[in-house]
Amino acid sequence: MQPPVGRNGLLWSDWMKGSWNEKNGSMQAENTNPGKNLLSAGGIVQYYGPVLQQAKASAYFQALLHGIAWKNDEAVIFGKHYITKRKAAWYGNEGYAYSYSNTTKQALAWTPELVELKKLVEERSGASYNACLLNLYHNGGEGMAWHSDDEKSLVPGAPIASLSLGAERRFSLRHRQTGETLSVMLEHGSLLVMKGDTQTNWLHSLPKALKVKDPRINLTFRTMKE
Ligand SMILES: O=C(O)CCC(=O)C(=O)O
Numbered sequence: 001m002q003p004p005v006g007r008n009g010l011l012w013s014d015w016m017k018g019s020w021n022e023k024n025g026s027m028q029a030e031n032t033n034p035g036k037n038l039l040s041a042g043g044i045v046q047y048y049g050p051v052l053q054q055a056k057a058s059a060y061f062q063a064l065l066h067g068i069a070w071k072n073d074e075a076v077i078f079g080k081h082y083i084t085k086r087k088a089a090w091y092g093n094e095g096y097a098y099s100y101s102n103t104t105k106q107a108l109a110w111t112p113e114l115v116e117l118k119k120l121v122e123e124r125s126g127a128s129y130n131a132c133l134l135n136l137y138h139n140g141g142e143g144m145a146w147h148s149d150d151e152k153s154l155v156p157g158a159p160i161a162s163l164s165l166g167a168e169r170r171f172s173l174r175h176r177q178t179g180e181t182l183s184v185m186l187e188h189g190s191l192l193v194m195k196g197d198t199q200t201n202w203l204h205s206l207p208k209a210l211k212v213k214d215p216r217i218n219l220t221f222r223t224m225k226e
């Protein structure tokens with residue numbers, strides 16, 4: 001099994017030490033570059049690259065595609081009710097209610113796959129999480145507009161760990177004051193972590209990418225106030 005080649009100007013082998021764990025399909029490795037912050041100032045965003053063997057990532061993609069209680073996402077913006085083409089689902093520890101975009105969602109109980117993925121991202125990011133928002137983008141015609149994950153129900157500054165499965169998509173960040181913008185391609189099985197003041201100073205988005213025909217699932221593990 002060859003380790004994957006990064007799409008972001010880095011060779012995986014340049015910054016990873018270790019080997020694939022064939023048993024559970026995860027990269028049994030010491031990531032030598034987890035601390036590299038993509039942001040110039042005002043927050044911390046770390047891209048870890050793939051943390052799952054590609055076949056294992058594909059198996060999780062299929063399990064989540066068929067096993068998650070997907071619903072079209074709803075938003076109320078300037079009093080107008082929108083239903084997105086994108087689907088979403090909300091899982092968490094104890095039936096947490098989660099409010100965003102003026103809608104409230106009740107958390108469902110963790111599935112076995114989500115428990116495994118939560119453990120993996122907790123190990124890699126060195127933080128723990130009590131909830132997860134999942135998004136299903138059927139193709140590149142679906143994305144997510146500029147926003148920050150700064151809802152009152154979240155612990156401010158707590159890491160948000162974003163795991164990507166399926167089609168590779170561009171993830172963009174824009175500084176609220178300076179307008180500085182940067183992007184990273186989120187690979188199949190990859191992990192990105194946002195923490196510190198990122199949600200205060202930066203917006204993020206998943207731009208539409210009309211050439212992309214394949215679906216993508218994103219999981220953001222979060223920490224809700226208890
Ligand atoms: O799909 C993504 O990578 C971003 C998702 C996101 O920003 C969110 O769920 O708040």
Ligand SMILES: [Mn+2]
Pocket residue numbers: 147148149204
């Ligand atoms: Mn977000």
